[in-house]
Amino acid sequence: MRQRLDKFDKQAVYEQIKGHPFFKGVPFYEAQKLMDKCVLKRFETNELIYQASQPREGLLLLLEGMAEVFIFEDEGTIEALEVISKGELVGFPSLADFLGVSKSNKYEEMVRVKALEPCFGILIPYSVIEERFEDVSVRDYLLQQCAMRLKDIYTSLAEQVKITRRTGESDRFIVRVKDVMSPLVAVEKDATIQEVAVKMKENKTDAVLVLETGKLTGIVTKSDLVNRVLAQSKPYDLEVGQVMTKNPETIARLEYYYAALTSMVLGGYKHLPVVHERTGEAVGIVSLGSLLRKKNESLVKAIRNIERIEEEQLPTIKQAIYKILETLIGDNVPVSHILKVITELNDRLMVRCVQLAVDSLRNKKGMTPPVDFCWYMMGSAGRSAQFMMTDQDHFLVYEDGEEGQRDLIEHYFALLGEEIVIFLERAGFARCKGNMMASAPNWRGSLKTWETRLRQWMLQATNENIMLAQNFFSYRFLYGNLRLNEKFQATITEQLERSKIFLYRMAQVEKEHQVPTLDHPIRSLFKLDRKQIDIKKDILFPFYHSLQILSLAYQIFAGTPMERIDYLVQKKVLTENLAVDLKTAYNETMSVYVKQKWNQYKRGESTSSVLTFTHLTTREKEELILTLKTVRELQSLMLSEFSI
Numbered sequence: 001m002r003q004r005l006d007k008f009d010k011q012a013v014y015e016q017i018k019g020h021p022f023f024k025g026v027p028f029y030e031a032q033k034l035m036d037k038c039v040l041k042r043f044e045t046n047e048l049i050y051q052a053s054q055p056r057e058g059l060l061l062l063l064e065g066m067a068e069v070f071i072f073e074d075e076g077t078i079e080a081l082e083v084i085s086k087g088e089l090v091g092f093p094s095l096a097d098f099l100g101v102s103k104s105n106k107y108e109e110m111v112r113v114k115a116l117e118p119c120f121g122i123l124i125p126y127s128v129i130e131e132r133f134e135d136v137s138v139r140d141y142l143l144q145q146c147a148m149r150l151k152d153i154y155t156s157l158a159e160q161v162k163i164t165r166r167t168g169e170s171d172r173f174i175v176r177v178k179d180v181m182s183p184l185v186a187v188e189k190d191a192t193i194q195e196v197a198v199k200m201k202e203n204k205t206d207a208v209l210v211l212e213t214g215k216l217t218g219i220v221t222k223s224d225l226v227n228r229v230l231a232q233s234k235p236y237d238l239e240v241g242q243v244m245t246k247n248p249e250t251i252a253r254l255e256y257y258y259a260a261l262t263s264m265v266l267g268g269y270k271h272l273p274v275v276h277e278r279t280g281e282a283v284g285i286v287s288l289g290s291l292l293r294k295k296n297e298s299l300v301k302a303i304r305n306i307e308r309i310e311e312e313q314l315p316t317i318k319q320a321i322y323k324i325l326e327t328l329i330g331d332n333v334p335v336s337h338i339l340k341v342i343t344e345l346n347d348r349l350m351v352r353c354v355q356l357a358v359d360s361l362r363n364k365k366g367m368t369p370p371v372d373f374c375w376y377m378m379g380s381a382g383r384s385a386q387f388m389m390t391d392q393d394h395f396l397v398y399e400d401g402e403e404g405q406r407d408l409i410e411h412y413f414a415l416l417g418e419e420i421v422i423f424l425e426r427a428g429f430a431r432c433k434g435n436m437m438a439s440a441p442n443w444r445g446s447l448k449t450w451e452t453r454l455r456q457w458m459l460q461a462t463n464e465n466i467m468l469a470q471n472f473f474s475y476r477f478l479y480g481n482l483r484l485n486e487k488f489q490a491t492i493t494e495q496l497e498r499s500k501i502f503l504y505r506m507a508q509v510e511k512e513h514q515v516p517t518l519d520h521p522i523r524s525l526f527k528l529d530r531k532q533i534d535i536k537k538d539i540l541f542p543f544y545h546s547l548q549i550l551s552l553a554y555q556i557f558a559g560t561p562m563e564r565i566d567y568l569v570q571k572k573v574l575t576e577n578l579a580v581d582l583k584t585a586y587n588e589t590m591s592v593y594v595k596q597k598w599n600q601y602k603r604g605e606s607t608s609s610v611l612t613f614t615h616l617t618t619r620e621k622e623e624l625i626l627t628l629k630t631v632r633e634l635q636s637l638m639l640s641e642f643s644i
Helices: 007-017 028-036 092-099 126-132 136-164 193-203 222-230 257-267 297-304 311-330 335-365 403-427 447-459 463-472 482-498 500-511 523-527 535-553 561-570 576-602 618-641
Strands: 002-004 039-043 048-050 058-064 067-072 078-084 111-115 119-125 186-188 207-212 215-221 271-275 282-287 373-377 394-398 444-446 476-480 532-534 610-612
Touching: 007 028, 007 058, 028 126, 039 048, 058 126, 092 136, 119 126, 186 193, 193 207, 193 222, 207 282, 215 222, 215 271, 257 271, 257 311, 257 335, 311 335, 311 403, 311 576, 335 403, 335 476, 335 576, 373 403, 373 482, 394 403, 394 447, 394 482, 403 444, 444 447, 447 463, 447 482, 447 500, 463 500, 476 482, 482 500, 500 535, 500 618, 532 535, 535 561, 535 576, 535 618, 561 576, 576 618
Parallel strands: 186 207, 394 444
Antiparallel strands: 002 039, 039 119, 048 111, 058 119, 067 078, 067 111, 207 215, 271 282, 373 394, 373 476, 532 610
């Protein structure tokens, strides 16, 4: 919609634009003449501001609202380029025509602009731009804006190109939260429970947001009404403020859908309020079901109830988790988000298995834990990199107890270790072929037993003991007594301080498994003399082990690879630049690894970490070269730490 400015509009618009760099310093009487040539334009939500092939008449100065610049291709693909806010100009590409340095082309004609919310602004025609172009400050402003916008677009494209380079981006990935959220359904804080129930029924929703003088202050769901009202026989005229969940986590409406999914899975939420990214105003709500495309309600129910699931339902969780994994992989969600979501779900499932094991001994044998204990994950699960349910890797630590209790304690935890293995197996985690599980005597023990075991590994640094230690030092505390966990950490610290030669031996062993280089044996790789590489053996294991040894040398005993990198930067062992390169290399490698393993699983093949080069594009080969170079740099840094 467009209309000429009347006298009243001129004064109101002038008040808004007089401080803008394009009009700054222009007296009102001169500004009136300029505004006579301008056009006031209004746009509703999702209305196109510029069509793809529409001739540009000038620049649009946005006075209210937000707009999105995007590319719309013939096959319907949409690629978001940038978001334009109040006070910014729309139509910068047309400046090239104005300056006479280029003409429109087919790529420019693919670019469109739409309103993300009700917008209005003034269209500044080229005749006005020409008049103001004589002002040096205006030229400086336009140059500055062009440079800033170009940088923002490059940053946005860099992220998207990295993700789409391999398989192309799916429609789902570019969907923002605003496109999957439900409309805002809200009540004021003093509304009654009955009013909330009526709102839910009328709007066919399971959740209502609670506002206080227009600001989001809480959320109430159907389950809240059942658990906090009906189950406790509270009156229906009770104010909702007394039963709502206060200050809920929120998600901005322009975030991608996978960011909302990550927040909901990690936080255990069923609903997430959606807010305006600039004002913080509540604009809607998104549910876990809508993010999972509402294809399988039983899947959503299973995920929500992992902590309460019973033994006979354990196998159903694996398929539910795999369904989410398939959705995330299919939508080309960044691997870092995939690992976060799946790790959290796997963690909850494994913790539930431990709880069921404890309950089983109590119900079947009348036995309860005689002392405090802790249960730890190792291997890929310990590194938060277990995206599929692979072999079990875990151990038990428990208090020493009184002298007369020793046999009882050992007997109980031998039974518990076996029960844990059984329940994890029922949930889909296969038994470890190397028997590195809490059911094995050498992977459980009291604090003193573990102290002796660690000392033995470190004094007798055989290749076998080093291999055991490599798996052990990827541990992650998952269940049990926090105080005991602190004591266990202190035991590890003490043993490492007394056996520094052990880290030297670990480094020596690692030198025998150096990362391939371009000279040997990878140079011939691209001539197909060598046709494949083992992702785990040649990239991931050297990365994990080098990071592990460096971390242990600086008393960093646990943490995911990303956390260890950050810790080493804090201790000035790694530079910021190397840290960025390492994280990029790890994410690139895991992205290839996750997709390969998943595709093998879907095809019913035995999974393998061997990557065949004939299946790679030239760009992927280049990325592989950079990844190998970066991991080798980490390995070299680790070896130099021990003067090897």
